[in-house]
Amino acid sequence: MFEKILIANRGEIAVRILRACKDLGIQTVSVYSTADKDAMHVKMADESVCIGPPQSKESYLNIPSIIAACEVSGAEAVHPGYGFLSENASFVEKLNAHNINFIGPKSDHIKTMGDKILAKKTAEKYGLPVIPGSNGEVKDFKDARSIARDIGYPIIIKASAGGGGRGMVVVRNEKELEESIKRAKSEADKSFDNDTVYIEKYLQNPKHIEVQIIGDNYGNMIHLGERDCSMQRRNQKLLEETPSKIINEKTRDYIGNLTVDALKKIKYSGAGTVEYLFENNEFYFMEMNTRLQVEHPVTEEITNFDLVKEQIRIASNSKLSKNQDDINFYGHSIECRVNAEDPESFMPSPGKVINFHAPGGPGVRVDSGCYSGITIPPYYDSMIAKLIVYGENRESCIARLERALEEFVVEGIKTTIPFYQKILKEESFLNGNYDIHWVENYMENI
Ligand code: MV4
Numbered sequence: 001m002f003e004k005i006l007i008a009n010r011g012e013i014a015v016r017i018l019r020a021c022k023d024l025g026i027q028t029v030s031v032y033s034t035a036d037k038d039a040m041h042v043k044m045a046d047e048s049v050c051i052g053p054p055q056s057k058e059s060y061l062n063i064p065s066i067i068a069a070c071e072v073s074g075a076e077a078v079h080p081g082y083g084f085l086s087e088n089a090s091f092v093e094k095l096n097a098h099n100i101n102f103i104g105p106k107s108d109h110i111k112t113m114g115d116k117i118l119a120k121k122t123a124e125k126y127g128l129p130v131i132p133g134s135n136g137e138v139k140d141f142k143d144a145r146s147i148a149r150d151i152g153y154p155i156i157i158k159a160s161a162g163g164g165g166r167g168m169v170v171v172r173n174e175k176e177l178e179e180s181i182k183r184a185k186s187e188a189d190k191s192f193d194n195d196t197v198y199i200e201k202y203l204q205n206p207k208h209i210e211v212q213i214i215g216d217n218y219g220n221m222i223h224l225g226e227r228d229c230s231m232q233r234r235n236q237k238l239l240e241e242t243p244s245k246i247i248n249e250k251t252r253d254y255i256g257n258l259t260v261d262a263l264k265k266i267k268y269s270g271a272g273t274v275e276y277l278f279e280n281n282e283f284y285f286m287e288m289n290t291r292l293q294v295e296h297p298v299t300e301e302i303t304n305f306d307l308v309k310e311q312i313r314i315a316s317n318s319k320l321s322k323n324q325d326d327i328n329f330y331g332h333s334i335e336c337r338v339n340a341e342d343p344e345s346f347m348p349s350p351g352k353v354i355n356f357h358a359p360g361g362p363g364v365r366v367d368s369g370c371y372s373g374i375t376i377p378p379y380y381d382s383m384i385a386k387l388i389v390y391g392e393n394r395e396s397c398i399a400r401l402e403r404a405l406e407e408f409v410v411e412g413i414k415t416t417i418p419f420y421q422k423i424l425k426e427e428s429f430l431n432g433n434y435d436i437h438w439v440e441n442y443m444e445n446i
């Protein structure tokens with residue numbers, strides 16, 4: 001096992017990883033920008049290294065600074081968290097060249113899944129259901145027209161270097177197509193410095209269902225069920241829950257095993273999530289995230305499986321601690337992302353937190369780097385806390401969520417807590433009838 005780990009992240013996820021290290025008896029090194037000198041992850045670590053000024057590019061994305069921090073502290077491994085350098089294959093290669101372990105998958109798998117065309121081809125080759133569309137790049141209007149005539153409108157144009165909803169254009173009929181291809185390619189070029197696009201049939205009202213997997217370096221892999229992440233706004237997830245209302249035990253086994261079988265064939269190791277769209281009782285591969293995800297705690301709550309500890313164990317070449325048969329799913333869990341934002345407009349609301357009181361009691365978990373007196377800097381993601389609630393069933397889970405939201409005190413800045421209190425009063429949420437468009441179509445019009 002590693003003796004010392006460097007955490008190349010900030011905020012709640014750095015705190016989450018620090019806790020896993022402490023549970024495992026591993027020494028910790030935090031890195032921080034000058035804007036984060038008073039941050040919780042700095043106070044909690046055994047050692048901390050300043051890696052640059054506030055802008056992410058100069059600190060949390062600064063590879064030479066982070067490698068230097070490993071060298072001066074003697075850290076043997078880096079946990080990247082999510083975002084920042086977590087899916088950067090060249091970072092992994094540079095760490096390895098310095099004999100530093102990356103707590104995550106191999107760089108080849110990060111590369112494959114980061115190229116959305118290659119990811120889709122790989123998924124299809126190894127047996128995952130994919131959305132009908134171009135089999136690869138679409139070069140121009142004529143190319144696009146013939147594919148669109150085959151699969152029928154509406155279609156969606158996606159950037160191969162995109163992901164997470166960036167660089168997509170929906171096309172409703174052939175009249176819009178030529179203009180749309182040009183726009184998609186030029187936007188992809190501007191955003192990702194790569195104008196490669198592909199086409200899929202556009203699914204109109206899907207749910208977003210993702211499957212958590214984890215595999216070791218010996219070919220063992222398990223799935224930990226699904227998460228329903230359909231509650232989103234402008235590609236930002238707001239609330240995640242497991243199990244999904246629409247997935248029964250048989251369907252969970254089916255998609256979980258299908259996902260594991262495919263990823264075993266490519267010898268994937270580490271934690272990963274395969275995202276699917278789910279419509280008319282069918283799954284369609286969307287993309288794979290080769291990292292720990294924000295919403296991993298809901299899976300931990302219902303499986304009693306510590307994903308971060310297992311990531312660390314696997315990276316140090318231990319075997320997976322459990323078989324699929326050891327994994328059971330108990331009860332229900334919901335996570336709300338508490339953002340420093342206006343609850344109506346979702347405009348960022350950074351500033352000083354005068355008073356922070358997290359809820360507690362049975363079935364309530366808060367993952368956060370926040371405390372009374374901290375100043376939320378404007379340079380990073382606006383998520384300040386995750387409220388994760390557990391209950392024996394969905395109803396009791398929702399009841400506890402209501403109790404916890406009421407107990408949650410954040411003064412000095414605006415947060416999205418009132419938004420969740422509003423959602424809890426909605427019939428469509430209470431009976432689980434919501435898809436990926438629900439917040440934008442419904443919640444923003446009441
Ligand atoms: C789609 C789609 C409908 N049809 N692909 C958004 C995130 C990115 N990974 C792909 N996304 C979508 N791909 C087809 N063929 C709808 C979306 C989509 C979406 C998916 C999941 C969660 C939220 C979303 C919001 C807008 C669009």
